[in-house]
Amino acid sequence: MPAQMPAIPWHKPRKADPRQPLSRSLIVETAIRVLDAEGLSGVTMRRVAQELGTGPASLYAHVSNKEELFELMLERVVAEIRLPLRPEPERWKEQITEICFEAQRVLTAHRDVSLVSLGSIPIGESQLRITEFLLDLLLQVGLPPQVAAWALDGLGQLIDTDAYEASVYTERMARGTDLGAYFDQLRGYLHDLPTDRFPTLQGMADTMMTGDGDQRYAFKIEVFLRGLESFLPAEARTGASAGAGTGAGAGTWAPADRAGLVSDGPGWHGAAGGSGRAGGSERADDSGPAGG
Amino acid sequence: MPAQMPAIPWHKPRKADPRQPLSRSLIVETAIRVLDAEGLSGVTMRRVAQELGTGPASLYAHVSNKEELFELMLERVVAEIRLPLRPEPERWKEQITEICFEAQRVLTAHRDVSLVSLGSIPIGESQLRITEFLLDLLLQVGLPPQVAAWALDGLGQLIDTDAYEASVYTERMARGTDLGAYFDQLRGYLHDLPTDRFPTLQGMADTMMTGDGDQRYAFKIEVFLRGLESFLPAEARTGASAGAGTGAGAGTWAPADRAGLVSDGPGWHGAAGGSGRAGGSERADDSGPAGG
DNA sequence: TTCTTCGAACGAACACTGTTCTACGAGTCG
DNA sequence: CGACTCGTAGAACAGTGTTCGTTCGAAGAA
Incomplete structure (x- = not known):
């Protein structure tokens, strides 16, 4: 808050704080401020009310529920x-990937919110705006309507789940857990698994732990999009389709180039000392494909 | 509760309840009983303790946290x-689909539990058992190790998220919401969207609402598996691979035949007049094979 | 101007929550 | 027999979401 002029003493001296009256949007904005500062579990009716200089009961005149809030x-x-x-149908996969990363950037920028998203049907105006865009894009690509409709469902889940998982790690880190040590520990645990009962897993401990959150996220998106691609009717397939041929060996696969839209600043990725979700949290400064 | 014999008065009259001593597993079992009866939010330390005829503080000798519980x-x-x-690599897609449905069956049979699963890394013994099986299967199919490893991540998220979403609807229905009416309302809402801003979505309201939870789940799994298939090196591809060619038109796509393990009848679909994800837990008695 | 009306504001309270402190009591070891 | 653990609890603390009943200030009616 910047410096503020003192209240003129003879103007309504009775009420010291010239705060604006409560309103739905003011409450929501305040709640988001609390969310950003303390996480979703920190958003309590009392905390929000206190931030507004009032009591919890006052909020219920504008908001029927904590859930509604x-x-x-x-x-x-x-x-x-x-x-x-x-929509640019000729590069639909790149475009969807960009949107997914943009969504994750915004969601994880607000801590835990994705948890709210996980359990609710996306019918808000902004959510529908995104749905509309993606649906339009997928139809232009040539996907059958039913496939496009259901694909949105899956895509939404992918985004929400990944954002939530990322936020869980961020929260855990904010509470003092050293993720680097944690993952090393985990790797050791996998490595020490009894060979007779977990032969495959035990031998692949390192492979299981490879890749940070963004890489894994990009992989999942790519898998989903390739799967979607296989639902394209034969006549809608462009030559660019990665479809069947480009089998990609183990290490050779690389996440789609995420240029454009998502290229604003370092975002949360590097800031907090590393990966969103797994592995090598010590690579905070990696210049990877992501940043801008 | 069945009728119970009264305690013989002269046998330890001091302590009326001859209950077995507390233990970790007894607490966990009791907690699961409460979970099944009242949902995850009903599992409170006090409630579990009460069920065991004691106070909440007693639990903390065996369990360090509610989170740990x-x-x-x-x-x-x-x-x-x-x-x-x-593992049967020659029908890996069917087998994975079966496992996904089996997992969802078990998870949703216990109300909300999937919420716990969403925020934690699956390192429990049982979870690793499943991971081991799937990893083995995917490697036998011929997927590159890194792809197989990351695929497990995605598969786990798919299962957890879908189970959670299903449970959300079940919980909501358990609280009295009529899902049929709710979805009809939702369909109407989509249909009444302003045509200028949501042209695509508005016209596809019905398509968006088509399909029950199981159908949508099967679709998502199929998309993911087809995407995975595209990562198979050329030499590992069998003729059976649906891969590129079998493009499937709009309505012609059908979920993979879920034989064996998941062969439980019509489910809840008819009940709520449409889509959604909830319901039909009344078929717990299916005699599916797959045991072992 | 005065009176009525009505919705927003809010203090207090209710019934909960997870967790900790502390005392009690039984069992075992020396 | 005393000392010493350790599982069992009662009570309490600091919170939670939500509701009740009241107050208050401004707008509309007389």
Whole structure:
């Protein structure tokens, strides 16, 4: 808060704080401020009310529930997700990947919110805006309507789940857990598994732990999109389709180049000392494909 | 509770209840009983303690946390998931689909538990057992190790998220919401969307609402598996691979035949007049094979 | 101007929550 | 027999979401 002029003493001296009256949007904004500062579990009616200089009961005049408040918060957050200007069917996979990463950037920028998203049907205006865009894109690509509709479902789950998982790790780290040590420990645990009962897993401990959150996320998106691609009717397939041929060996696979839209600043990725989800948290400064 | 004999008055009249002493597993079992009866939010330390005829403080001698208790509960639940006798690489997609449905069956049979699973790394013994099986299977199919490893991640998220979403609807229905009416309302809402801003979505309202939870789940699994298939090196591809050619038109796509293990009838579909994800837990008595 | 009305604001309270402190009591070891 | 553990609990602390009943301030009616 910047310096503020003192209240003129003879103007309504009775009420010291010239705060604006309560309103739905003011409450939601305040709640989001608390969310960003202390995580979703820190957003309590009392905490929000206190931030507004009032009591918890006052909030119930504008918001019927804590659940409703949460959903309003989610809507406001989702509204921050930016979309490309228009669908470009010829590079639909790249475009969807970009949107997925943009969504994850925004969601994880607000701590835990994705948990709210996980359990609710996305019918808010902002959510529908994204749905509309993706649906349009998928239809233009040539996917059958039913496939496109159901694909949105899966895509939404993918985004939400990954954002939530990422936030869980961020929260855990914010509470003092050293993720680097934790993952090393985990790797050791996998490595020490009894060979007779877990022969495959035990031998692949390192492979299981490879890759940070972004890499894994990109992989999942790519798998889903390739799967979607296989539902394209024969006549809708362009030559660019990675489809069947480009089998990609183990290490040779690389996440789609995420240029454009997502290229704003370092974002959360590097900031907190490493990976979103797994492995090598010591690589905070890696210049990877992601940053801008 | 069946009728119970009254305690013989002159046998230890001091302590009326001849209950067995507290123990970790007894607490976990009791907690799961409460979970099944009242959902995850009903599992409170006080409630579990009360069920055991004691106070909440007594639990902390065996369980360090509510969080730890939840994870112990998850482990016990996941242990119920049955696996096929051995990997059958020649029908890997069917087998994975079966496992996914079996997992969902078990998870949703215990209300909310999947929420616990969503935020934790699956390192319990039972979870690793499943991981080991799937990893073995995927490697036998010929997937590159790194792809197989990361695929497990995605598969786990798919299972957990879908189970959680299903449970959310079940819980909501248990609280009295009529899902049929709710989805009709939702369909109407989509249909009434302003045509200028949501042209695609508005016209596809019905398509968006088509399909029950199982169908959508099967679709997502199929997409993921087809995507995975595209990572098979050329030499590992059998003729059976649906891969590129069998493009499937709009309505012609059908979920993979879920024989054996998952062969439980119509499920809840008819009940709520449509889509969604909830319901039909009334078929717990299916005699599926797959045991072992 | 005065009176009524009505919804927003809010203090207090209710019934909960997870967790900890501390005392009690039985069992075992020396 | 005393000392010493350790599982069992009662009570309490600091919170939680939500509701009740009241107050208050401004707008509309007389």
